[in-house]
Amino acid sequence: MEIYEKEYEDVFDSKESRKRLMSKLDDISINGGIDKFNYAVWAKNEFRVIFNSFWISYLKIFWIERMFMVNGSLRNIGHNNRASDGYFSMFFRNVIGVGREIYSKNPIYTRFKSYYVEMYPWVKDLNGPSPFEDEEPFKFPFKYITPEYLLVAYQVENRMDLLKIADDKKMKYGEFLDFIINQTLCANDALGKNKYRLSFYNQCTHYIRNNDDKRNKKEADKSRKSFMKNKDKNKDGEKIKTSYFYNR
Numbered sequence: 001m002e003i004y005e006k007e008y009e010d011v012f013d014s015k016e017s018r019k020r021l022m023s024k025l026d027d028i029s030i031n032g033g034i035d036k037f038n039y040a041v042w043a044k045n046e047f048r049v050i051f052n053s054f055w056i057s058y059l060k061i062f063w064i065e066r067m068f069m070v071n072g073s074l075r076n077i078g079h080n081n082r083a084s085d086g087y088f089s090m091f092f093r094n095v096i097g098v099g100r101e102i103y104s105k106n107p108i109y110t111r112f113k114s115y116y117v118e119m120y121p122w123v124k125d126l127n128g129p130s131p132f133e134d135e136e137p138f139k140f141p142f143k144y145i146t147p148e149y150l151l152v153a154y155q156v157e158n159r160m161d162l163l164k165i166a167d168d169k170k171m172k173y174g175e176f177l178d179f180i181i182n183q184t185l186c187a188n189d190a191l192g193k194n195k196y197r198l199s200f201y202n203q204c205t206h207y208i209r210n211n212d213d214k215r216n217k218k219e220a221d222k223s224r225k226s227f228m229k230n231k232d233k234n235k236d237g238e239k240i241k242t243s244y245f246y247n248r
Helices: 015-023 036-067 082-096 107-119 147-153 159-168 173-191 214-222
Strands: 196-199 207-210 229-235 238-244
Touching: 036 107, 036 147, 107 147, 147 159, 147 173, 147 207, 159 173, 173 196, 173 207
Parallel strands: none
Antiparallel strands: 196 207, 229 238
């Protein structure tokens, strides 16, 4: 994907939203009398540690799953046949004695898996370092952004390039959402079609959905309204591009 200049107005980190927040700052306080801005810095650092721990924890789960074989063969990364999935589920439930639903039905796990295979290709065949023996090769690869950024971009082409830009520029999460929305709307304009749309997802983060992906094509074809639509409007006498969204 080409890196586009800013064309579309901000939605999640707009001047209007920041102005509203600033007008309410006097109403905001932190338990214990901590300065709110010191609290923000402290919370950012703590969330980075917590969120990054999700990254390695889900990776370890993925590694454990990859070890399970049926008739001497590793399972597929994606969907498996009913017999293979049945053996897998029964073994976990009745031999290992734990339930998989706490992670297997979690969209975060599904989205992270695509990054694991891309970043650590040896995970696919288990022919490299193990995260149980050495976590260092699997350390989260960005210094500033945290794993929830990856959840937003997981279906976008050249996603790693966009994430690196966000990391280098130290984008806050709202700023990143507006950045990737601008990138994908501009890509839609260049292609002359709605390849990308912003999907509101109640069980996880918002994310950019790629309508060219066969997983999404059926839903995209039957939908009359895009989750991301382009429209020009006049604001303060200036014609600008805006984006607006439909919640599904």
